[in-house]
Amino acid sequence: MSSPAAAESAPAGAAAEPKNDAEDLIKSTFEVSVTLADQQADPNSPLYSAKTFEELGLHDDLLKGIYDMGFTKPSKIQERALPLLLSNPPQNMIGQSQSGTGKTAAFVLTMLSRVDYSINKPQALCLAPSRELARQIMSVVVAMGKFTAVQTEYAIKESLPRDAKNVTAHIIVGTPGTMTDLIRRKVIDVSEVKVFVLDEADNMLDKDGLGEQTLRVKNMLPKNRTVQIVLFSATFPDHVRNFANKFAPNANKIELQRNELSVDNIRQFYMDCKNEEHKYEVLVSLYHLLTIGQSIIFCQHRHTADRISQRMTAEGHKVASLHGAKDATERDAIIDGFREGKNKVLITTNVIARGIDIMQVNMVVNYDLPLLNERDNHGSKGDFRPDIETYIHRIGRTGRFGRKGISVNFVHDKATWQQMEEIERATGKQIIRIETTDLDTMEEQMKKALK
Numbered sequence: 001m002s003s004p005a006a007a008e009s010a011p012a013g014a015a016a017e018p019k020n021d022a023e024d025l026i027k028s029t030f031e032v033s034v035t036l037a038d039q040q041a042d043p044n045s046p047l048y049s050a051k052t053f054e055e056l057g058l059h060d061d062l063l064k065g066i067y068d069m070g071f072t073k074p075s076k077i078q079e080r081a082l083p084l085l086l087s088n089p090p091q092n093m094i095g096q097s098q099s100g101t102g103k104t105a106a107f108v109l110t111m112l113s114r115v116d117y118s119i120n121k122p123q124a125l126c127l128a129p130s131r132e133l134a135r136q137i138m139s140v141v142v143a144m145g146k147f148t149a150v151q152t153e154y155a156i157k158e159s160l161p162r163d164a165k166n167v168t169a170h171i172i173v174g175t176p177g178t179m180t181d182l183i184r185r186k187v188i189d190v191s192e193v194k195v196f197v198l199d200e201a202d203n204m205l206d207k208d209g210l211g212e213q214t215l216r217v218k219n220m221l222p223k224n225r226t227v228q229i230v231l232f233s234a235t236f237p238d239h240v241r242n243f244a245n246k247f248a249p250n251a252n253k254i255e256l257q258r259n260e261l262s263v264d265n266i267r268q269f270y271m272d273c274k275n276e277e278h279k280y281e282v283l284v285s286l287y288h289l290l291t292i293g294q295s296i297i298f299c300q301h302r303h304t305a306d307r308i309s310q311r312m313t314a315e316g317h318k319v320a321s322l323h324g325a326k327d328a329t330e331r332d333a334i335i336d337g338f339r340e341g342k343n344k345v346l347i348t349t350n351v352i353a354r355g356i357d358i359m360q361v362n363m364v365v366n367y368d369l370p371l372l373n374e375r376d377n378h379g380s381k382g383d384f385r386p387d388i389e390t391y392i393h394r395i396g397r398t399g400r401f402g403r404k405g406i407s408v409n410f411v412h413d414k415a416t417w418q419q420m421e422e423i424e425r426a427t428g429k430q431i432i433r434i435e436t437t438d439l440d441t442m443e444e445q446m447k448k449a450l451k
């Protein structure tokens with residue numbers, strides 16, 4: 001089994017404690033409070049559950065794994081989805097719940113529950129849009145399956161030697177291109193597969209994204225047996241939902257309303273910058289706030305992420321950059337380093353907009369707003385409409401499982417201002433202005449938002 005180095009997301013229930021470096025000890029030494037217990041008692045919270053894990057019909061070995069991870073009660077999505085996912089005969093599922101509310105455990109426990117551990121063949125396949133997310137999901141499979149005999153394998157670039165033959169692991173987690181390649185070359189035998197999971201399913205099914213590759217994997221699955229298809233995401237835009245219904249026919253569905261798409265514990269701000277260069281200056285001026293906890297800065301292009309990080313590094317700031325043009329080993333080292341808190345500021349692209357779960361991240365900056373024409377393979381270069389789904393996923397990198405977080409959008413001209421207004425309209429959540437010169441107010445707002 002390839003053991004994930006990324007198994008170290010902060011234990012659930014643990015406080016995201018900002019460790020201030022001496023240099024950051026300006027006056028902003030406020031603590032980030034954790035409202036997990038309250039959230040789990042509030043019946044309107046997506047974290048609330050009336051049930052216990054025992055009542056959800058899980059095997060004792062899995063209960064041990066769950067408690068070992070520090071979970072005490074299921075979240076709402078876990079409470080609602082698990083009985084449907086585990087019932088027999090197996091039924092498909094299209095499940096939606098806000099970022100950071102525990103969807104991973106729902107599908108991981110399904111895979112672990114459905115595996116027959118006496119058969120040494122792949123029985124559950126799980127696809128995610130990035131290697132970083134595949135590695136993180138694997139870390140949850142390994143942690144939750146700690147008291148089972150589960151064997152796991154990755155289907156991500158460079159995970160297996162070129163001459164690898166016949167994977168015998170029960171659960172395979174990967175990205176669609178590599179999964180397709182391994183099934184085609186018969187390294188992965190799918191004859192015993194009974195569960196097929198898509199995390200970030202709207203992205204995995206979007207014909208302008210990974211849809212074709214995902215469909216290829218599905219078409220290679222056995223036709224002579226029922227494969228339970230499980231789709232999860234925080235967002236399911238209409239154009240993908242229709243395809244999702246065909247991809248997972250007769251599925252049980254758990255859906256969110258449009259105005260419920262993001263959690264309320266993320267406070268959203270914007271800063272009106274004068275131009276591109278001013279955006280850079282404002283980002284640098286925020287550095288001490290970015291490093292109170294940890295921050296993720298999202299840019300439009302890889303070269304912007306590199307340029308900003310090189311410039312900030314040259315000016316004496318400690319930042320890292322991550323994007324899809326870096327090689328696999330480097331990507332793994334960067335995200336692992338960030339998880340471990342070696343770097344507090346990560347400058348990146350949409351590659352980690354989805355799924356990545358790092359409790360200590362309390363600030364997300366949209367250096368560039370996400371646009372539809374930047375989605376993978378998206379056709380129209382002239383489409384400058386904001387990409388609402390990606391926005392929701394990006395800001396969802398903070399405010400995980402009841403923690404508080406803030407997001408800041410940089411706007412710098414009429415077009416970006418209008419894009420942000422459209423995001424505000426579409427999500428129904430207010431985005432508050434902060435003057436770029438007014439760092440005291442920014443700090444005040446941050447204190448208020450994070451307390």
Ligand SMILES: Nc1ncnc2c1ncn2[C@@H]1O[C@H](COP(=O)(O)OP(=O)(O)OP(=O)(O)O)[C@@H](O)[C@H]1O
Pocket residue numbers: 009010011012013070071072073074075078097098099100101102103104105233234354355356357359396400401
């Ligand atoms: N029942 C629980 N009790 C305590 N912590 C939990 C519970 N379920 C999940 N968590 C923790 O909450 C965090 C968020 O969970 P997860 O990553 O599964 O969210 P998600 O819904 O998949 O989010 P996203 O849409 O961003 O992918 C994780 O750190 C996880 O360990």
